[in-house]
Amino acid sequence: SRSLNLAVIPGDGIGQEVVAQGLKVLSAVLPQDVKLETKEYDFGAKRYHATGETLTDADLDALKQHDAILLGAIGDPSVPSGVLERGFLLKLRFAFDHHVNLRPSKLLPGVATPLAGQPEIDFVVVREGTEGPYTGNGGTIRKGTPQEVATEVSVNTAFGVERVVRDAFARAQARPRKKLTLVHKNNVLTFAGHLWTNIFTKVAEEFPEVTTDYIHVDAATIYLVTDPGRFDVIVTDNLFGDIITDLAAAVSGGIGVAASGNINPSGEFPSMFEPVHGSAPDIAGQGKADPSATVLSVALLLRHVGYEAEAAAIEEAVSADLAERVGKPARSTAEIGDALAVRVAG
């Protein structure tokens, strides 16, 4: 009999509520013969305040034992900015070499968008996850004085760029439109820009069926609001990917439905799946959070570990549920979770 062994990290704020619904839908969709095991971990603000720890080596060893990780959200205003981000989330992405940060954007029928004219939107961003300006390289001298200098170093390697670019080409190749756009700022960040552009051009030769283009990150934000339909697969660096995927989420239905995977394609380490949204402390504990983004992250998780039919069933259920919401009163987090669980089971 098969088994699926998950690490579950509800985290802070609405993380708790949405992860509960994610697990509910997961249990409902999994075939009977699959033994689901979950172990909950208490990372986040509470543990940090109690112990000063964000993510220890022992924690990493424990997490390594799982097939995959489901994360709600980490972050709380009581913790100084950067502590949990660098100490937990980025530490985990780097330690487990999550170099493919996968963020699909699809405007589902009936879902509201801030854009006029309800454009067709169906693309996926492959964001590099282990390099660029996110490495923590840099520093400060003369802190707090009028002579302070602070640097941030974006580190880009041929190794790191090539593997994520190749992954993105393979994903583009597998989609009907077979189109890949590189987003960077190679006219200003010329060192990193040349590396990205050269590798992109080189790897393109291995994928003759894939149509390619290049867009500067500033122009990409324009197209994301004026012509999002032009995008199929986008590959970009860690920081540009962070920025454009929030915008992509906003135009394709909001962060209530934006899912993401932090993927280690080799399987050497477990991959982690999480909604793009944060812990939203302002609405935590009120049953107001939309669990759809987490439920869709569960679908990405299932696809990653080989349950394609179950992943598709979840995506169809969320799509149908969203279409049905139009004009109806708002439901609670748990009500949406219940409805999705019924759909995937039925």
Add this chain to the structure above:
Amino acid sequence: SRSLNLAVIPGDGIGQEVVAQGLKVLSAVLPQDVKLETKEYDFGAKRYHATGETLTDADLDALKQHDAILLGAIGDPSVPSGVLERGFLLKLRFAFDHHVNLRPSKLLPGVATPLAGQPEIDFVVVREGTEGPYTGNGGTIRKGTPQEVATEVSVNTAFGVERVVRDAFARAQARPRKKLTLVHKNNVLTFAGHLWTNIFTKVAEEFPEVTTDYIHVDAATIYLVTDPGRFDVIVTDNLFGDIITDLAAAVSGGIGVAASGNINPSGEFPSMFEPVHGSAPDIAGQGKADPSATVLSVALLLRHVGYEAEAAAIEEAVSADLAERVGKPARSTAEIGDALAVRVAG
């Protein structure tokens, strides 16, 4: 009698066409007693191909003699990416210490926006112009090999951050809503983030009437499409400013109407004014480009050199012209320039 002595750089592509209209409107609006002198400079792709030069020390000495600079657009596909950007545009911004990159966004009546519901948009971005990831610091080792490493160093100084933050506070103070938002990514780029955040908090004490807030750059892109009305003045670093001002232009009527100033507030060097759009080689020479962004850049130029009434007259003329366009056939670049010249003269 007064005089205004301008350097005019039409540049490449549509730059030529739009600058001609900018000068037309400028001549029409200037009071009779002001002696307008202009000197044209041939920077851009043509000169680069002919001489290999982008901007020499002698060029900088010549430009220094002017009261201000009007730029069309620089860039052509025949020149490798980065050559004119770094060799001309950024070189000029850095040489003349254009540390306040001013980019207003106002959705004028009748102007189309990709956003649903025609929201109210009226804010200005103060983008730092001489530091951050734009300094050209960084480098490449083992170029072209599988072991290539490319770095980009964002350099941030207390001196550079404080002067632009103070400028932004002063601008917020002078506006009715008196609100200033710092946009950064201080939870990940913690070295630069702390510098920006600390200085922002410190300078805020000098401006007790200004309401302040802080938003991560990724979240800022969400607000720019879901709630742009929340912004009054934004201050941000060079790269984040580049990205969000293109998005800001897109939501507030497009880059056909987005103006910018590269300002040296001390007056030690001439400031430069340019449309946010590029040289658009695909439509160059066809009379299709909208000169409004350049004409509005002329207004920013006039305000900078002390002609507030004339600046306001241009802004009113462009606003009226845009409102009148609705439902009418498209006019040529020169026709729009003519109409604006008539309006400001009348």
